[in-house]
Amino acid sequence: MKKTLLNKTVSRRAVLKGGAAVAGVTAVTGFPMVWAQNLKDITLNHTGMSYSTLPDIARQASQDLGFKVEMSVVDHPGLLNRLVQDPSSLDIADLEVWQSKVAVPQGALQGVEIAKIKNWGDLTPLYTEGTFAGKEVSRQGDAPIEFIYREGKDSNGFASGKTDWANFCPGVFNADTLGIRPDLVGREVNSWADLFSPDFKGKTAIQNIPTNGIMDAMMACEAAGLLTYGDKGNPTQEELTATIAKLIELKKGGHFRALWNTFDESVNLMASGEVVIQSMWSPAVTAVQTQGVKCTYQPLKEGYRGWGNGLGLLAHLEGLKLDAAYEYLNWYNSGWVGGFIAKQGYYSSNPKTAMANLSENERGFFYEGKAATADITSPTGEKTNSAGDVRDGGSFEERFAQVAVWNNLMDEAEFLYSKWNEFNAA
Amino acid sequence: MTSAPTAKRSMLPTYLQVAPLTIVLALFFIVPVALVVVVSFFRYQMLVGIVPDFTLKNYIDLLSNPTTWTLYRSTLKFTLIVLAITFVLGFWIAYFLVFHVRSLLIAIGLFLVCTVPFWTSNIIRMISWRPVLGTEGLINSALLKMGVIDQPLQWLLYSDFSVVVAYVHLFTLFMIVPIFNSMARIDKSLLEAAVDAGATRWGVIWNVVLPLSKTGIALGALFVVTLVMGDFFVVTVMSGGLSGSATSGIFNDLQFLNYPRAAASAVILLIVVLLIAASIFRLVDVRKELVR
Numbered sequence: 001m002k003k004t005l006l007n008k009t010v011s012r013r014a015v016l017k018g019g020a021a022v023a024g025v026t027a028v029t030g031f032p033m034v035w036a037q038n039l040k041d042i043t044l045n046h047t048g049m050s051y052s053t054l055p056d057i058a059r060q061a062s063q064d065l066g067f068k069v070e071m072s073v074v075d076h077p078g079l080l081n082r083l084v085q086d087p088s089s090l091d092i093a094d095l096e097v098w099q100s101k102v103a104v105p106q107g108a109l110q111g112v113e114i115a116k117i118k119n120w121g122d123l124t125p126l127y128t129e130g131t132f133a134g135k136e137v138s139r140q141g142d143a144p145i146e147f148i149y150r151e152g153k154d155s156n157g158f159a160s161g162k163t164d165w166a167n168f169c170p171g172v173f174n175a176d177t178l179g180i181r182p183d184l185v186g187r188e189v190n191s192w193a194d195l196f197s198p199d200f201k202g203k204t205a206i207q208n209i210p211t212n213g214i215m216d217a218m219m220a221c222e223a224a225g226l227l228t229y230g231d232k233g234n235p236t237q238e239e240l241t242a243t244i245a246k247l248i249e250l251k252k253g254g255h256f257r258a259l260w261n262t263f264d265e266s267v268n269l270m271a272s273g274e275v276v277i278q279s280m281w282s283p284a285v286t287a288v289q290t291q292g293v294k295c296t297y298q299p300l301k302e303g304y305r306g307w308g309n310g311l312g313l314l315a316h317l318e319g320l321k322l323d324a325a326y327e328y329l330n331w332y333n334s335g336w337v338g339g340f341i342a343k344q345g346y347y348s349s350n351p352k353t354a355m356a357n358l359s360e361n362e363r364g365f366f367y368e369g370k371a372a373t374a375d376i377t378s379p380t381g382e383k384t385n386s387a388g389d390v391r392d393g394g395s396f397e398e399r400f401a402q403v404a405v406w407n408n409l410m411d412e413a414e415f416l417y418s419k420w421n422e423f424n425a426a
Numbered sequence: 427m428t429s430a431p432t433a434k435r436s437m438l439p440t441y442l443q444v445a446p447l448t449i450v451l452a453l454f455f456i457v458p459v460a461l462v463v464v465v466s467f468f469r470y471q472m473l474v475g476i477v478p479d480f481t482l483k484n485y486i487d488l489l490s491n492p493t494t495w496t497l498y499r500s501t502l503k504f505t506l507i508v509l510a511i512t513f514v515l516g517f518w519i520a521y522f523l524v525f526h527v528r529s530l531l532i533a534i535g536l537f538l539v540c541t542v543p544f545w546t547s548n549i550i551r552m553i554s555w556r557p558v559l560g561t562e563g564l565i566n567s568a569l570l571k572m573g574v575i576d577q578p579l580q581w582l583l584y585s586d587f588s589v590v591v592a593y594v595h596l597f598t599l600f601m602i603v604p605i606f607n608s609m610a611r612i613d614k615s616l617l618e619a620a621v622d623a624g625a626t627r628w629g630v631i632w633n634v635v636l637p638l639s640k641t642g643i644a645l646g647a648l649f650v651v652t653l654v655m656g657d658f659f660v661v662t663v664m665s666g667g668l669s670g671s672a673t674s675g676i677f678n679d680l681q682f683l684n685y686p687r688a689a690a691s692a693v694i695l696l697i698v699v700l701l702i703a704a705s706i707f708r709l710v711d712v713r714k715e716l717v718r
Contacts, residue, residue, distance in 0.1 A: 077681045084683075202580055208667045210681075251668065258584050258666025269666075273562050274583070414472050417682050418491075424678065425496040425670045 042067040042324045047074060047082060048094025050263065051283060052172050052309055052341070056379065060336050067324050076209070083108040091325060093168075093312040098142040098211070098409040100167050100310065104156055109312040111153040111165035116326045119333055123349045127170040127308065128162075132400045137306075141215070141233030141406030144170070144308045154315075168310025169329045170349030172341050175304030175399050178216075179270060179280030179288070182296050192216070192302050193224035194277060196246075201255050205269050205278035206247075208259035210420035211413070215305050215405060216279045217243050223302050232405045237415050244419040248426045259424075263287075270295055282345030285392075290382040297345070299393040303404030308349075342366045343379040347396065369395030459696075466689035476685050484690035494675065494691075498698075501672040504586075504661065505654045508593040512650050513643065515594070516601025520642070521635065524609040525617070540602055543595065552592050552663055559583040559591070584666030592664045597653050601646035608642030609635065644710035648703055655699050672698075 046053060046069055053071045061069040072090065074082060076099070082090055083103045095103060103109055114120050125131045130145030137143060149159040150167050158167070180189050187199065195204055195216065207213045218235065221227040227242050229235055235243070250256065257275045260266045267287045269275045280297065288295035311332060317325050338354020341347070342362065348354035355363050364370035369391065376385040385391075393399045410416060469479040488494045519540065527533040543551055558564045559582040566578040581587055612635065620630045658673035672695050679688035 077683055081683055205666070254580075256666075256668065257580075259668060261662065261667060265663075268556070272556070272560055274560060414682075417678070417684075418493075421675065421678050422493045424667070424674065425493045425500070 038320055039067050039324060042321055044069045044091045044321070044324055044328055045072060045089070046070065046092040046094060046311075046328075047072040047079060047090040048309070049074065049076060049079065049096075051281065051344075052094055052346070054340075054379075056340060057337055060340075061328060061331055064336070065324075065327055065331055067327075069328060076211075087314055088316050091314055091317055091321065092328065093314060094171060094309055095168065095312055096407060097144050097147050097168075097308050097310060098407055100147050100312065101142065101409045103312060104147075104150070104158065104167050107156045108315060109156075109167060110315045110317065111150050111155065111167065112169050112313055112329065113153070113326075114164050114166055116330075117166075117169055117333075118330050119350055119353070122352050123170050123333065124173075124347075124351060126173070126400060127310075127349055132403075133397050135401065137400070138303075138403050138405060139233070140231055140404065141306075142408035143306075143406045144173075144310070148310070166310075168312040169332070171309035171311050171332070172337075172346045172348060173306070173308035174282055174346045175306045175393075175403050176279075176281060177300055177304050177393070178277055178298050179266075179285050180296050180298045181270060181273065181276045181294065183294050184273060184276040189277060189298050190301055191223045192219040192300050194300075195220040195279075196224050196226075196250060196255070198255075200277050201253070202257055203274075203276045204256055205258045205260055205266070205275045206256060207266070207279040208261045208424070210416055211409065212305075212407060213259075213279065214240070214243065214416055214420070215407065217247055219302060219305065219405070221246055223300075233408050234410050235412065237412055240412060240416055240419055244423050247423050251423065251426055286343075286345055286378055286384050289384040290378055297392040299399075299402075303402040304393075304399065305405055305407065306400070306403035307407040340379050343377065343384075351396065365389075365391055367396045369398060462689045462692050465686055466693050468686045468689075470684045470686045481686075484687045485694075487687060488690055488694065494672075497670050497672050497675050500669060501655055504589060504593065504671070505651055507590055508597060508654050509647060509650050511590070511594050512598045512601040513647070515598050516605050516646055517639070517643070519598075519602050520605040520609050520639075521631070523606060524612075525614075525635075537602075537606065540599055544599065548596065551596060552660055555588060555592055555595070555664070556583060559588055584664070584668060586665070586669060589661050589664040589669060592660050593654060593657075596660065597650050600649035600653065601643075604645035604649070605639055605642035608639040612638045640710045641712055644706050644712055648706055651702050651706075652699055655695065655702075 044067065046058065048071075050073045053073045055071050058069045058071040076096070079093065079095060080099060080102050083093055083095075083099075084106050087108045093103065093109065100109070117123075120128070126137055127144040127148055130137055130139075130143060137145070139146070147158055148166050148168065148170070149161070149163045150157060150165050151159050151163055152165055155165070159165075178189070178192070178195060184203075185200070194200065195206070206216055214235075215232065218227075218229055218232045218239075221243055222229055222232065226246060227239065229239050258265075258269055260269060260278070263281065263284055266278065266280055266284045269278060270280070270284070270288045271291050271293050282297060285295050285297045311329055313322070313325050313329075333348065333350040333353065335348075335350070335353035335357040338348030338350055339357025339362075342354055342358060343366070351367065355367055358366065361373045362376065365372045365376050365385070371390045372385055372387050374387050375383050376389070378384050465476060466484055467480050467482070469477040469481045469483065471477050523533050523536055527536060556563070560566070561578045561580065561583070563583065565582060566575075569575045570578065616634055616638075617630055620634050625633065655671075656673055658671050658677050661669055661671045662674060662677075672691070676688045676691045676695070679685075679691065
């Protein structure tokens with residue numbers, strides 16, 4: 001038992017000693033025959049939020065990889081809860097970058113060995129280098145580059161520079177903005193300030209998820225010249241108090257038609273015309289469009305609110321299951337997911353393979369900012385755009401060059417939550 | 427000397443008979459509530475959850491926070507409004523079914539009609555108000571077309587009004603059923619006697635029907651109070667997130683894994699509801715009335 005077929009015991013020892021970590025782990029990949037035979041009995045559990053944890057992905061992965069991949073959908077707090085309280089119940093965590101700030105120090109994840117991710121070099125530098133299109137990306141909020149690297153397999157912290165170990169393998173990402181009903185707004189919308197504009201009194205909504213809602217509110221307050229912020233990615237208590245006071249004032253004045261909690265609520269508010277401008281997620285815009293209602297994901301001059309997901313390996317994975325997990329990470333960025341997820345408006349971290357998995361028309365529409373040459377459909381096949389339409393916000397490059405701030409877990413999060421409760425109760 | 431073992435033997439079946447219910451109650455009621463009480467004294471660590479240290483911080487935080495009081499005020503407001511409306515509706519519907527519909531078959535038929543909304547889920551019944559009350563909904567478009575108003579009425583949806591509408595729609599049946607049950611047991615000859623003794627129609631209702639229905643009213647009120655006090659979903663959905671309830675405070679705490687404070691809120695809510703229940707039972711001795 002000291003020396004199993006897969007050298008498992010030995011490799012773990014080596015890692016624990018901290019010395020020959022890399023040597024120890026590479027020894028695992030010794031026996032392809034045994035590996036292939038036992039692999040089909042493996043089941044990997046991928047747990048994440050509803051927008052990226054899609055059963056279609058699990059189905060395709062199981063088919064392509066020969067072992068079983070399952071999806072479990074949770075909400076944001078639910079994922080943290082599972083990672084902290086019951087980490088053995090999942091194998092792959094599809095976490096948002098800011099969630100790693102809880103998961104990593106808690107020791108829920110093990111490092112991803114970058115050498116084993118075959119297409120790491122092709123992944124977007126947005127994650128791996130902190131740059132995009134040759135320029136440094138915004139560091140306001142929790143930018144992926146600040147949290148992606150760690151010192152070693154079991155180091156449970158964040159490295160300041162590039163290392164050979166990652167906290168997560170880059171997943172899907174996007175840049176969020178406001179959704180509008182171009183047929184009902186009645187004027188041009190080009191600034192976050194329009195969310196608070198008296199022109200839209202009683203016709204706006206903001207998302208009731210404090211960490212995201214506060215970002216939208218701060219973008220709007222700053223754009224409207226109501227408040228200024230040192231760092232919107234990490235506001236002070238005074239800045240939060242002032243922002244929430246403004247929100248409460250607007251709420252009491254009847255500015256918000258509603259606050260939405262779930263994806264479908266945002267879709268219904270927009271599709272029914274109850275609101276004409278609101279916080280929105282990209283697939284919600286797609287969902288409104290599939291109902292035949294015009295809805296635009298409006299680019300704004302102050303830039304976008306960016307967010308990104310990463311796939312983390314749970315600390316308990318070892319041996320064959322860990323090998324399977326690496327296979328899955330490699331598969332995840334090999335193209336199929338990229339092509340699928342592009343149609344709901346998101347981007348894969350491997351633009352190269354994602355683009356290869358789209359038709360020329362789709363590639364032009366989703367990535368290159370070109371007008372569609374034929375109908376564009378959602379991942380499930382419903383029509384979302386007609387020939388001649390151009391995607392809001394232009395090309396992939398134009399969009400991500402303008403990320404102003406990232407979704408984050410601010411230092412004052414607890415304070416924010418209690419303030420947000422006040423806003424809710426007001 | 428021989429009686430003791432006999433007594434023991436005869437007690438055993440009794441204990442065995444109450445055992446299943448006791449075990450079920452202990453496992454699924456007493457233990458969970460006890461855990462909630464214990465957790466409510468634990469410390470919360472940011473986004474990690476529970477740290478088992480004894481602290482009163484959760485209770486102090488809650489009781490000293492004006493937000494808690496605002497939420498309770500709003501919940502009590504909804505409870506009282508809904509209680510009043512469902513009582514009036516429930517009482518008259520039950521009265522009609524019991525005393526005005528002559529044929530028992532028709533009465534039972536109409537009673538079943540009252541349950542029709544319950545053939546669909548809670549969520550559907552609630553959501554279906556949206557196309558009725560919305561800005562471009564049935565009522566607004568009808569009023570606009572008739573020229574009664576020239577701007578859609580915004581207060582119809584995502585307002586306290588829509589919350590009350592949904593509550594009344596969802597919970598009136600819980601008032602009708604117990605009142606119907608109480609009224610059905612009233613001996614009709616009592617009413618005749620009252621009329622013979624010179625009572626007016628209102629006098630009969632006030633002096634005979636109402637006092638004899640109070641068990642049903644008390645039970646109905648208890649249902650409505652606990653349902654409204656324990657709700658966060660209806661109020662969130664129908665107010666478009668603009669109003670909160672005592673329970674929505676608990677929900678918000680759970681969002682951030684603040685289980686200790688959520689548990690403390692739950693304990694406070696439990697105490698409030700128990701106090702209301704106790705005062706209802708104080709007014710009406712339900713147990714005595716039921717065996718009547």
